Amino acid sequence: SPIFEDKQALIDFVNNFSHTRPLNWSEGLNVCDGWEGVSCSDDGSRVMAVRLGGVGFSGPIPANTLSRLSGLQFLSLSLNNISGSFPYDELGKLGNLSVLQLDFNRLSGALPSNFSIWSNLTVIDLSHNGFNGSIPSSISNLTRLTSLNLANNSLSGEIPDLQLPNLRQLNLANNSLTGIVPKSLQRFPASTTFYGNNVSAFLHVHSPSPSGPSPSPSPSPRRSSKRGRKLGGHALMGIIIGACVAAILGILLLLLLLMLCCWKRNGKTVLSRKLVRTPEKGVSRGRDGTKLVFLDGCCYSFDLEDLLRASAEVLGKGTFGTTYKAVLEDVTSVVVKRLKEVNVGRREFEQQMELVGRIRHENVVELRAFYYSKDEKLMIYDYYTQGSVSALLHGRQVESRITLDWDTRLKIAIGAARGIACIHTQNGGKLVHGNIKASNIFLNPANYGCVSDLGLTTTLMNPPGVRQISRVAGYRAPEVVDARKTSQQSDVYSLGVLLLELLTGKSPVNATGSDEVVNLVRWVQSVVREEWTAEVFDVELMRYPNIEEEMVEMLQIALACVVRMPEQRPKMSDVVKMLEEIRRLEAGIHPHSTSKSGGSTPSPLAIKPQSSSSPKAER
């Protein structure tokens, strides 16, 4: 029967096409409703759609596989590493194709000259490949076409006159096209559709007698020339008065802010009041013979007394206790983490603190000091004024926030991965962070990510209650059912979630704290697989030009980190290398590498072939 033959064709396809993400295509499952990425006709007689985005396919599409799916209408293989020329032999027989998405692959060579064989096509997306040659004029015969995306290839020559009345979306940006945009396509906005080519978008800009309904070619110069006219006396007077009023208002506002600031400061209590409920108990004065233990190389000179006198403000309540910002009398600010429910005795606690405190790495937040008494266990860190990556990404206060542009996000990702890779080399290569999430990542002076809060999950603490578990749920690997059973592989998963958070701008943790936790990983996977990949990216990032490829590379790395099976995830040292690869061509921003991750083996994942001959790499 046809469905059996379709099934066999798919088996041949996947068995002959190497990929990094496993598919659940077992012969025992029903191909029509059990196989990932496959959909059938209503009567289950034919395979109609194959959607296998981001599976990590690499190499050319195997011969005599897809061509046998003669009922296929929808084919999406976006976001893989497929190479070779346009798979004409495989696709040329699929006359029913309506949607063809091969974007974000490594295909090259010319596009087929005869597109007419796919007369049912409504959507073509071949963007972000290495196609060259000219745009075939036979596309003009695809009268049903509504969307055509050929952006970010190396297409050259003139744009053919495409008489396609149904075409609603067109993107030819970032190719090497020349000549004049044909009239039939002038209805599309030049700034986005034809950007990054050598074409002149509007013929009438240069013609002596401008006419026709097309948008005004360059309204800005005219507007600016008006602005450039001499100012009249009244206008000048108005400006001076306006400036004076603005200055006075500014000074008043400054005074108000100062007053508010003083008032707030006075409203704070000293740390000792926050720590001890009854003055004669606990931490006060280190009465049980304990004192603040500073770790080697620490730069602070205060003692416990000073710390207890410092004014303190709650920064937040985390999984393992409450975190304060303490401002000492000499205005040094430090962060004091007050641990609750420590599970171990003094010796073990001190050993763990020494282990953590020994780590010196520019991408790990250094533990400066600690304190252990019967009633109080404290950890002291530097205060990071910019706040955590979580606050930077999702915080409401927009003033004084550094902008998380793409470069900064990339640096945060690289830094965090380097920090975790360093942690993974500690304690004989066995140390686990166990609590990677955006509120534990800060920015170091060079704006690289810097990892904090390590050494708590695995041994020291009682397992957090259900409520706390759900706090980290968004980052927690599926195999981690007990918060103490984290592993280096589950750290990789959590970093993958952090990467997705940087890419999408969406938090994996439900802000309202209700039970319904948004599953960022599943959401991204489904969008990548079934829809339009660009939809996953943070709209904030859309204003930076020419970064899609880098975003997609990071997306591929993130998806490799969050695969379900722990042993299929890359090692953290590999993740570092893959992230660094994203910017290998721009030596300018290439971070000074200090990673101590060492012992590096090549990545087992074919995320990105080393020998890239794709012309897009030069862009």
Ligand SMILES: Nc1ncnc2c1ncn2[C@@H]1O[C@H](COP(=O)(O)OP(=O)(O)OP(=O)(O)O)[C@@H](O)[C@H]1O
């Ligand atoms: N060194 C620091 N500098 C500035 N802010 C910090 C510092 N350490 C922690 N914070 C912030 O203080 C708040 C509370 O931190 P805390 O580590 O207690 O909780 P958390 O990160 O929300 O959860 P968890 O306990 O699971 O790590 C967080 O918003 C965190 O970003």
